[in-house]
Amino acid sequence: MFGDIMGMMGKLKETQEKVEATKKRLDSVLIDEASSDGLLKITLTANRKIKNLEIDDSLLEDKEQLEDYLVLTLNKAIEKATGVHEAELAAVAKEGMPNIPGMDGMFK
Known part of the structure; x- marks a missing residue:
């Protein structure tokens, strides 16, 4: 019985280390997003950290338009990045979880 618990604890620690390594790796996974007309x-x-912004000069003439572009395009980019982030971490967590009765449907 204690061997099973110790095995599970070891597996959980290993999974936690894999999750941290995955988070670190996600810093190098880049997500590109552009406005529909390509001006932004x-x-x-x-990990949802901004690495680069390219703003067409024409957007600099209208502050309100630029703000709208930024909000829309950033939200789309963050949504994509969040999807990648969550999928990667869920895969690592599911792979590393010990077989605990009653919890098998939790990560599907």
């Missing part, structure tokens, strides 16, 4: 381009990591 954003690159961020799968």
